[in-house]
Amino acid sequence: xxxxxxxxxxxxxxxxxxxxxxxxxxxxxxxxxxxxxxxxxxxxxxxxxxxxxxxxxxxxxxxxxxxxxxxxxxxxxxxxxxxxxxxxxxxxxxxxxxxxxxxxxxxxxxxxxxxxxxxxxxxxxxxxxxxxxxxxxxxxxxxxxxxxxxxxxxxxxxxxxxxxxxxxxxxxxxxxxxxxxxxxxxxxxxxxxxxxxxxxxxxxxxxxxxxxxxxxxxxxxxxxxxxxxxxxxxxxxxxxxxxxxxxxxxxxxxxxxxxxxxxxxxxxxxxxxxxxxxxxxxxxxxxxxxxxxxxxxxxxxxxxxxxxxxxxxx
Amino acid sequence: xxxxxxxxxxxxxxxxxxxxxxxxxxxxxxxxxxxxxxxxxxxxxxxxxxxxxxxxxxxxxxxxxxxxxxxxxxxxxxxxxxxxxxxxxxxxxxxxxxxxxxxxxxxxxxxxxxxxxxxxxxxxxxxxxxxxxxxxxxxxxxxxxxxxxxxxxxxxxxxxxxxxxxxxxxxxxxxxxxxxxxxxxxxxxxxxxxxxxxxxxxxxxxxxxxxxxxxxxxxxxxxxxxxxxxxxxxxxxxxxx
Amino acid sequence: xxxxxxxxxxxxxxxxxxxxxxxxxxxxxxxxxxxxxxxxxxxxxxxxxxxxxxxxxxxxxxxxxxxxxxxxxxxxxxxxxxxxxxxxxxxxxxxxxxxxxxxxxxxxxxxxxxxxxxxxxxxxxxxxxxxxxxxxxxxxxxxxxxxxxxxxxxxxxxxxxxxxxxxxxxxxxxxxxxxxxxxxxxxxxxxxxxxxxxxxxxxxxxxxxxxxxxxxxxxxxxxxxxxxxxxxxxxxxxxxxxxxxxxxxxxxxxxxxxxxxxxxxxxxxxxxxxxxxxxxxxxxxxxxxxxxxxxxxxxxxxxxxxxxxxxx
Numbered sequence: 001x002x003x004x005x006x007x008x009x010x011x012x013x014x015x016x017x018x019x020x021x022x023x024x025x026x027x028x029x030x031x032x033x034x035x036x037x038x039x040x041x042x043x044x045x046x047x048x049x050x051x052x053x054x055x056x057x058x059x060x061x062x063x064x065x066x067x068x069x070x071x072x073x074x075x076x077x078x079x080x081x082x083x084x085x086x087x088x089x090x091x092x093x094x095x096x097x098x099x100x101x102x103x104x105x106x107x108x109x110x111x112x113x114x115x116x117x118x119x120x121x122x123x124x125x126x127x128x129x130x131x132x133x134x135x136x137x138x139x140x141x142x143x144x145x146x147x148x149x150x151x152x153x154x155x156x157x158x159x160x161x162x163x164x165x166x167x168x169x170x171x172x173x174x175x176x177x178x179x180x181x182x183x184x185x186x187x188x189x190x191x192x193x194x195x196x197x198x199x200x201x202x203x204x205x206x207x208x209x210x211x212x213x214x215x216x217x218x219x220x221x222x223x224x225x226x227x228x229x230x231x232x233x234x235x236x237x238x239x240x241x242x243x244x245x246x247x248x249x250x251x252x253x254x255x256x257x258x259x260x261x262x263x264x265x266x267x268x269x270x271x272x273x274x275x276x277x278x279x280x281x282x283x284x285x286x287x288x289x290x291x292x293x294x295x296x297x298x299x300x301x302x303x304x305x306x307x308x309x310x311x312x313x314x
Numbered sequence: 315x316x317x318x319x320x321x322x323x324x325x326x327x328x329x330x331x332x333x334x335x336x337x338x339x340x341x342x343x344x345x346x347x348x349x350x351x352x353x354x355x356x357x358x359x360x361x362x363x364x365x366x367x368x369x370x371x372x373x374x375x376x377x378x379x380x381x382x383x384x385x386x387x388x389x390x391x392x393x394x395x396x397x398x399x400x401x402x403x404x405x406x407x408x409x410x411x412x413x414x415x416x417x418x419x420x421x422x423x424x425x426x427x428x429x430x431x432x433x434x435x436x437x438x439x440x441x442x443x444x445x446x447x448x449x450x451x452x453x454x455x456x457x458x459x460x461x462x463x464x465x466x467x468x469x470x471x472x473x474x475x476x477x478x479x480x481x482x483x484x485x486x487x488x489x490x491x492x493x494x495x496x497x498x499x500x501x502x503x504x505x506x507x508x509x510x511x512x513x514x515x516x517x518x519x520x521x522x523x524x525x526x527x528x529x530x531x532x533x534x535x536x537x538x539x540x541x542x543x544x545x546x547x548x549x550x551x552x553x554x555x
Numbered sequence: 556x557x558x559x560x561x562x563x564x565x566x567x568x569x570x571x572x573x574x575x576x577x578x579x580x581x582x583x584x585x586x587x588x589x590x591x592x593x594x595x596x597x598x599x600x601x602x603x604x605x606x607x608x609x610x611x612x613x614x615x616x617x618x619x620x621x622x623x624x625x626x627x628x629x630x631x632x633x634x635x636x637x638x639x640x641x642x643x644x645x646x647x648x649x650x651x652x653x654x655x656x657x658x659x660x661x662x663x664x665x666x667x668x669x670x671x672x673x674x675x676x677x678x679x680x681x682x683x684x685x686x687x688x689x690x691x692x693x694x695x696x697x698x699x700x701x702x703x704x705x706x707x708x709x710x711x712x713x714x715x716x717x718x719x720x721x722x723x724x725x726x727x728x729x730x731x732x733x734x735x736x737x738x739x740x741x742x743x744x745x746x747x748x749x750x751x752x753x754x755x756x757x758x759x760x761x762x763x764x765x766x767x768x769x770x771x772x773x774x775x776x777x778x779x780x781x782x783x784x785x786x787x788x789x790x791x792x793x794x795x796x797x798x799x800x801x802x803x804x805x806x807x808x809x810x811x812x813x814x815x816x817x818x819x820x821x822x823x824x825x826x827x828x829x830x831x832x833x834x835x836x837x838x839x840x841x842x843x844x845x846x847x848x849x850x851x852x853x854x855x856x857x858x859x860x861x862x863x864x865x866x867x
Contacts, residue, residue: 113593196404200469286669291667
């Protein structure tokens with residue numbers, strides 16, 4: 001492929017800025033940004049499916065929570081170390097995504113949205129039902145001394161930021177490589193015109209399943225990392241709200257763009273942060289943003305930029 | 315040496331498709347040999363599009379069998395048939411409107427390339443063949459209708475198919491464009507067998523080496539262009555006599 | 556209590572749920588059937604109906620000194636009308652402008668859900684507030700038993716219902732019949748069905764499709780609000796109360812077959828009755844888990860619904 005220099009340069013620059021921010025940000029924003037980077041990884045995973053493959057899921061909280069609980073439960077109840085629990089959480093999310101994908105992909109469009117919503121809701125309710133082990137809505141805290149990876153304590157703010165940045169960078173680079181690869185081109189082809197992709201000889205069902213599994217694994221990684229970095233595991237992260245939020249972040253930043261999820265997550269997190277200082281009804285902002293985006297900017301912030309000025313943006 | 319080399323490339327036996335009470339394709343036996351340019355003609359509603367839908371796997375048959383290259387592909391889904399060397403261009407242009415011409419054709423090329431080597435060269439070659447190489451970075455949706463049809467054909471060629479199915483390729487083209495198209499098909503026929511569904515009898519008569527006529531879902535006649543031209547039954551079917 | 560009376564008791568409770576659920580789900584089903592869109596904010600229209608009923612009856616009672624029954628009667632008329640008007644406005648302002656695109660409408664109505672819910676939190680507050688039922692006589696039910704002395708009627712303890720609950724069942728049934736009559740007999744119903752059958756042709760015949768959609772959306776929301784007014788003297792009005800009716804309506808509409816009115820009512824009866832019975836024997840959470848999985852699997856393996864006819 002030609003013209004790789006500009007996109008590669010831009011994304012390297014973004015990572016460099018994020019690294020530089022580590023040294024200059026005041027404590028409060030440093031902490032918020034670490035959270036944003038972790039959640040933006042969740043959004044990147046969601047974007048793989050929604051932005052690039054055109055599959056609108058309303059149940060991605062399930063995969064985030066699968067990573068979160070896949071890490072948290074064995075650490076809490078079986079005394080696993082983080083080194084073992086982290087890959088386990090990711091694998092668990094990928095496995096769940098395979099199962100949900102195999103069933104949900106038999107449907108399309110609106111039915112697909114409802115099926116994913118229902119599976120996620122069943123997962124959320126299951127967490128509440130086994131409240132004895134999961135502590136339900138209240139959740140549980142992972143002990144500080146257990147939250148270390150290869151001898152580095154992730155409870156420490158500096159290590160936490162760098163770990164979140166590494167997580168995000170890996171997910172972003174993986175996305176970039178995937179979408180510029182032949183397989184990524186096929187995913188976009190499926191989004192644009194599924195029947196045509198099929199008639200070019202592509203096994204559309206297999207590619208879609210691939211997208212769901214990759215997306216589930218990435219969201220699971222974000223969930224597992226969240227548990228490790230912030231030390232809290234709770235059923236809220238499996239609720240509908242956490243299926244809607246990644247959709248909102250990606251829509252806001254720009255579906256089918258590599259940097260959109262980061263922009264959307266950062267923007268919305270700060271907005272909600274500001275809003276929750278003013279009122280309990282801070283989700284009003286999320287609702288208004290969803291309606292306004294649907295009405296006026298369906299391509300999102302970066303999508304509009306790409307449309308108007310920078311067609312080369314991946 | 316193999317059966318496939320000497321026998322038909324594509325063969326159907328008793329191929330039938332019913333929609334509710336309507337039989338759109340009715341026990342059609344059909345053979346297509348390597349190197350042919352076969353035209354499939356018939357009045358509106360004769361079942362032509364349903365028939366190629368059955369061949370390409372877009373529509374499952376109610377009865378009968380389809381063999382491609384000597385292999386029974388009746389149970390294979392469309393994408394698996396395409397992967398075995400069929401290519402299908404849509405009656406209503408169906409390019410990826412939001413992608414560049416390059417990406418459109420690259421999608422057709424990349425499936426057969428193991429490691430993606432030569433993707434760029436092959437893609438550009440296919441675009442060049444239909445005269446669109448200069449527009450490789452344009453968005454397909456911005457092309458004129460005639461150019462979209464050409465892009466569609468480039469995508470078919472880029473798959474290097476053994477069988478290229480063209481569903482009404484000249485519909486909506488100007489006379490000048492049709493002349494170019496005819497030259498292109500003759501050129502393609504050196505490498506691939508062509509099955510052409512076409513309304514324009516001019517195109518059919520000048521391109522086809524053999525013609526099959528469908529009427530009411532059944533095979534009404536088959537022969538070389540001169541024989542079909544003279545066939546009384548075909549005249550009746552078209553004139554409704 | 557013996558098993559028998561217990562089952563009858565659960566069925567009566569189930570019938571109350573089934574009655575209101577039929578109305579709520581019918582609203583969702585109408586919107587889906589005619590407009591081919593899924594309204595995720597449907598539960599919030601239900602919630603708004605309940606909150607509006609509280610406002611009307613509180614205002615009627617405190618400011619105007621009306622008796623409970625008059626306040627309630629006013630709420631039964633005003634709350635659905637107000638909610639319907641709001642939905643009409645939402646259709647014009649949002650749904651019409653995204654062209655009723657199925658996916659964008661879902662995203663937009665998710666936004667609408669949060670807007671309505673959070674505005675209610677700001678204006679009405681986080682408290683749950685009761686509405687006084689217009690009448691609430693206890694009705695004890697007898698149970699036949701064969702004892703040592705042969706056949707006799709007994710009155711098991713706690714076995715009974717209230718006149719208000721019976722009224723809910725009757726009122727919901729009456730409303731259902733009224734909707735049914737409107738749909739099958741009136742000109743508006745005919746126009747709605749024509750639009751549902753074929754939007755383009757309807758438009759070609761001069762039916763103002765945009766207006767029909769707006770009124771359908773309003774009617775769907777008003778039905779949810781009416782169900783909420785009926786239920787609010789039994790439950791309480793709370794800003795988060797929209798979640799359960801939304802989920803249950805989804806279940807009903809999907810199991811009944813998307814867009815099928817008869818299927819919707821049948822499924823509402825089935826779900827309402829079995830929910831009452833199931834939650835007596837299982838934990839409500841487990842019942843919900845099973846119900847959500849059932850919806851997902853029905854959509855995957857039998858998208859026409861359990862009662863819908865299979866189309867080719």
